[in-house]
Amino acid sequence: MTTFKYFSDTYLEEFTTQIIHVMTMDDSVAVYCDDTIFYPQGGGQPCDLGVIIIDGCAHRVHHTETTEKGIAHVLESHPSLLTSIGKQCIQKIDIPRRLLNAKLHTAGHLLSHIFEELDHNLSPAKGHHYPDDAYIELIESERTHDTFSAELINLKINTLVNKSPRKILSFELNLSEVQSLRPQLSTFIPQSTLMRMIAIDGFTPVPCGGTHISNTTELKGLQVTRIKRKKDRIKVSYSIN
Ligand SMILES: [Zn+2]
Structure with missing residues (x-):
């Protein structure tokens, strides 16, 4: 179960966590993590955008949403993402947004x-x-x-x-x-x-x-x-x- 870090700190811009699940979706990939600082769209509020950095490579998060499996960080498809389960990642949100x-x-x-x-x-x-x-x-x-x-x-x-x-x-x-x-x-x-x-x-x-x-x-x-x-x-x- 993903911990919603945005519940406890609105101002937290960056957080290191682990990837627990990855799912391909047409030309995108949904990445799920142990924790998240990304707010998923809902409750009348737009989702957070930002990047997820894996092995030094920044992947743009172009949507965040709640799915049956938890909070999906939707990234552009990249072959390296399919083998990223268990890896550490740095989440960084667009803080002005x-x-x-x-x-x-x-x-x-x-x-x-x-x-x-x-x-x-x-x-x-x-x-x-x-x-x-x-x-x-x-x-x-x-x-x-x-x-x-x-x-x-x-x-x-x-x-x-x-x-x-x-x-x-x-x-x-x-x-x-x-x-x-x-x-x-x-x-x-x-x-x-x-x-x-x-x-x-x-x-x-x-x-x-x-x-x-x-x-x-x-x-x-x-x-x-x-x-x-x-x-x-x-x-x-x-x-x-
Ligand atoms: Zn409210």
């Missing part, structure tokens, strides 16, 4: 919390944390607000990022604890025994398997660009400049 993705992802949580505080009938339903199209969707159990002001939300962001920044932590909780903290959300998520939670200080934690920054001060430049209602959903688009 990782940090931008972690910021956009964490910003999604922060915005959800701001909206939940404004209206307790709202809860997070979807996150799409892509640099060219970042948005969250909240679902309402009962309509209490017809409109939300982007100006007001941006003032609240300014407070939480610049004036009174918050620490961000992750930890594990069991399913019953998650159900009591997040009754609406707990029915939408995989019902595993232990869940990784993300907590921005002062707000209710949420289950999440993504990568996050460690303090909201890193979200300078975050702003809401558009708020749109569609039936019982509120779509909030945002960017980090």
Whole structure:
């Protein structure tokens, strides 16, 4: 079972581990390792890219995804890869890409919390944390607000990022604890025994398997660009400049 190093350290750029499995896929090769610092695409967050260095030769990772066998680092096909099982390798991620993705992802949580505080009938339903199209969707159990002001939300962001920044932590909780903290959300998520939670200080934690920054001060430049209602959903688009 591969250890997900990106769970414990968002800022870890390089790590040495061992190749445990290799699989050919048309013109690509999927490499599986004992550990990985590469985040696989999912949960509304793009995957990490980078290189895997084997015997001094850097192989570009052009996609990372979760498969039945674990996390696949997809590399361009090369004959040497087929005999690399058991070899040591150095993983190196594109750290500017990782940090931008972690910021956009964490910003999604922060915005959800701001909206939940404004209206307790709202809860997070979807996150799409892509640099060219970042948005969250909240679902309402009962309509209490017809409109939300982007100006007001941006003032609240300014407070939480610049004036009174918050620490961000992750930890594990069991399913019953998650159900009591997040009754609406707990029915939408995989019902595993232990869940990784993300907590921005002062707000209710949420289950999440993504990568996050460690303090909201890193979200300078975050702003809401558009708020749109569609039936019982509120779509909030945002960017980090
Ligand atoms: Zn998250």
